[in-house]
Amino acid sequence: MKRVQAFMRQHPWSWSFLAAFTTWAVTAAYISGTGGLALASTALSFSTFFVMVGIGQMFVITLGPGNVDLSIPSTITLSAVVSMMVMDGSNTLIVLGVLAAVGVGLLVGLFNYSLIRVLSIPPIIATMSSSFLVQSSAIALGRGVKIKPPLALEWISTAKILGVPILALLVIAFAIGMAVVLNRTIYGRSVTAFGQNTRAAKLAGVPIERIRYLTYTLSAVLAAVCGVFLAGFSGGSSLNMGEEYLLASIAVVVIGGSSIAGGNSNVPGIFGSALFLFLLVAMLNTFGAAAGLRLILTGLIIVGVVTFAGGRKESR
Amino acid sequence: MNGLQFFTSARFWRGALPALSLTFVLLGVFWLQPRAMSYFGLNLLFNLAVPIALATIAQMFVIAVNDLDLSIGSFVSLVACIGATWLHDTPLLGIAALLGCVAAYAAMGALIYIRQLPSIVVTLGMSFVWSGCAVLLLPTPGGSAPDWIRALVTFKPPYIPMPILAAVVLALVVHFALMRTSWGVLMRGVGGNERAITRAGWSVLKLKMTMYAMTAVFGILAGLTLVGLATSADANIALRYTLLSIAGVILGGGEFVGGRISPVGAVLGAMTLTLTASFLSFLRISPDWQIGAQGAVLIIVLALRAIVNRMEARR
């Protein structure tokens, strides 16, 4: 028992998996039969999208106080709209569409970074301002056009092997890769140093500006890729498809045990908390709770988790 | 510093920027649509600016103490829902609920300060809570605003249109409270140098709780004004206010950290943002670009401010 406790203290992400598993078990027991497995499969499907944007947001948040990417939702929407238009429902144009989406991500990332750098304004204001522009572009481009995604894209976004979504497998592989990037590469170390003490990192030779640029671009590109698959998953783009990802992308990072004060993050927790957030809603649905109650509980859990995990305690 | 120096100083330009931006956009509107230059025209142009200005002032109280409220939009929505239901049907319950909201905000400020939590995340979580309450209260759009609020917001004073009058009164009252009173000095001091305030023996906890409570008070005013103008409410009625209010404060010359805020500027900033939307419609540009134009105005003003700051640094 002691060893379990020690493990959980050392690995803050384990809480999110425990919470996800508990909610799943309670719900599965309630619905009984094979419903539990189906629920797990659905949870995997939906949580992959949270994970994709969550990882990008996590790298941004790792950069330390004030670093949050508020342009994720609008980037998701714009990239979905653009990629659907480029693909135009044709399988042969998928690669081009994905490239276009990545291009959107690169542009948004560059724009965010330039605002932060040139105007020397806090990242939260910069990403907020650019989200206004990005969202507007998405609305202007996407209004009234509803293009179905190519079949192949729809297939890869929704198909399952033995109940396990293919996309989830891809995202798990990707997440493992990003965990290695975070912990074992120069970039990952630099991001973590940046978030602990930017000045100290700079004086230790970390190329601060390059790291900041790469990180905001990474976040935007991941949001853009998420937009493509989300459009494939839900049968096309819609203008409010990114909306819930603003809060969700931050919530999965925080619930996953990454420090909101920066400098200390982990990838597994993103997965655990994405599953947990979905399963929580599923559980409340199963129990017939009203929509309002679901929202309230989600909110209280986020506040509870940060209160419990605490802020940066050193007095400086 | 003599007069001429003052007019070329960075401080002057920083302060003048919000007023200049509003004038610029307003002139644009008048040029495109001269008929807007009337009592009714102005009424129409600025009607919706009043709740936004109130929400912006609410946001400003939090920004003054170096925090950020990402829940103000859903909070204003909740207040609008309370206004359109309980306040209309059972006024006492409505008033109690609103007082409860103020207490909840003060408690949120206390939690953030005592546990040294990032306000972004806490308010983000609370935005779910406010939205949830609003949905429970008003699952589908509807309800109706109390008559006294309707009467108040549609009141037509002689000569000066109501929204202009309201904006001026709002700006002056908050300016007086925050910038002129000895109490306001302490509040802004918390944003400037929390340690200095602690060392002088004041309780930063109490000051922060007060600021959060003030945010709630102005959020409530915003919600009630909004429901008065819209006559009914829904749970998502003001979600856009979160970002708009932050943009308004920044546009009005407020700094994100350091307690440098300007109530007059914040009100001007909110009006500029509202007017930008109308400006587009006069240009016959699709309303799709409304948010984009607001973003562009924000970026332009921030760019101008960066130039002013750099001018100052060079000296």
Next chain:
Amino acid sequence: MTTETVSPLISLAGIQKVFGAVQALSGVGLEIHAGECLGLVGHNGAGKSTLMNILAGTLEASDGALTVSGKSLGKGYSVQDAGNLGIRCVFQELSLCPNLSVAENTRIIHPVLKGFAWRKRAAALIMDQLERIFPGHGISPVDIIGDLSISKRQMVEIARAFTVTETNLGLVILDEPTSSLDARVANQLLDYIEKITASGTSVVLISHLLGEILQVSDKIAVMKDGRVVAFREASEFDRSRLVEAMGSTLAAGVAPRRDVQSAQAIGDERIHMRPSGQPDDQTIRAQAGEVIGFAGLAGQGQTEALLEIFEGHGVLPSGRGGNDCCFVAGDRQVDGVLPLWSIRKNIGIASLRRLRSGALIRNEREQELAEAWKDRIGIRAPNVEAPILSLSGGNQQKVLFARALGSASNIVLMDDPMRGVDIGTKNEVYAIIRQEASQGRTFLWYTTEMEELDYCDRVYVFRDGVVSETLVGSDITEENLLQASFKQVSGAA
């Protein structure tokens, strides 16, 4: 001016303060009488500021007794209590709100300044005091602090500490008040201290300028390693006795500077830069194997010059940019330590490129590097996986040295890195610096401690952001240094 027969205004006995593993104060006893100016001197890290923070109520003593006007004040002594007893403190780092005006900042320490016309009263109060201490100050009550120069801010803060509303003024603590004042203004302050003590208010003056201390103090206390090692009438001290009491950090008879012969065996030129705004043609040069000192009063642009070089300015050959420099921070918590990491990662961060194979960092190579430096520089920790914050200040500083010296950089920039470090650690590090220099590394060393300049081949003295004097070899003496520290560089070119 001292009144021996009367019981003291303030007496401290056995005051202890522990920060984590560090004993900052170990049993300090002091007495301050009414109307007395107490000079407090000691090397950096001797515990002066900590002691004054305890007196001002901003830190709580771990142990010991504090008595003010005969009243014993135990646990829970707070800033409010200090305020009510008339104890004020001008801290080393400014305690003004930069976003507020001069008058508004005055209101913050005076709860009675409220209600009708408080702004007028606050303005009158602070202006009157500024006029009394610093005639001709040129500050207006509506000036925003953030817009004022550092020295004017300091003047405002000092004047504010002397303003009186309801409680009378018992004691004013001035912690390095003259650090950013020019000589004329500093003298105005010293004159005022003499005046105010004559009228019954006590002053504690902390300064590294021994002349100031000797000029105005009635009594002088010397602190060393968290204790008061001498506490006597000022008349019993002169400069050399003070220096002796503070304890030179050098063992007598050791000549750390290299002799002239080896000085000639120096390699290529590595740095040649001219500080921006340098009015004459003095430039900063450094060759391979040299230890170069940056001296002068604190905050005269030495750190800025180091940062400029770190950015690659003036580094030769010019194509290499700042990649060849590493930095050892003096303000550990702000500029150096990555607080969430282990010793290993803190050392490895400056050498990541060499620790890779392929794209991945090899943890075992990083561990080897960290272990090697842990042994060489003597970091006292169980192993390199220990969190850096579990170490004492001196050992944290050694980790920062290990980070820099373990990197491949040829130029080591040191920003007064021995602040608050114990003597044992210092001597260990000095030896390693000399050794590394003899192997061809270049050191640029900003220091506020005279003794450390003995290790330097050449010293650039800074004043107002530019080099006022270059001292070489045997010219590096305390007299020359002090003279150069106050020298105004005029635009010869």
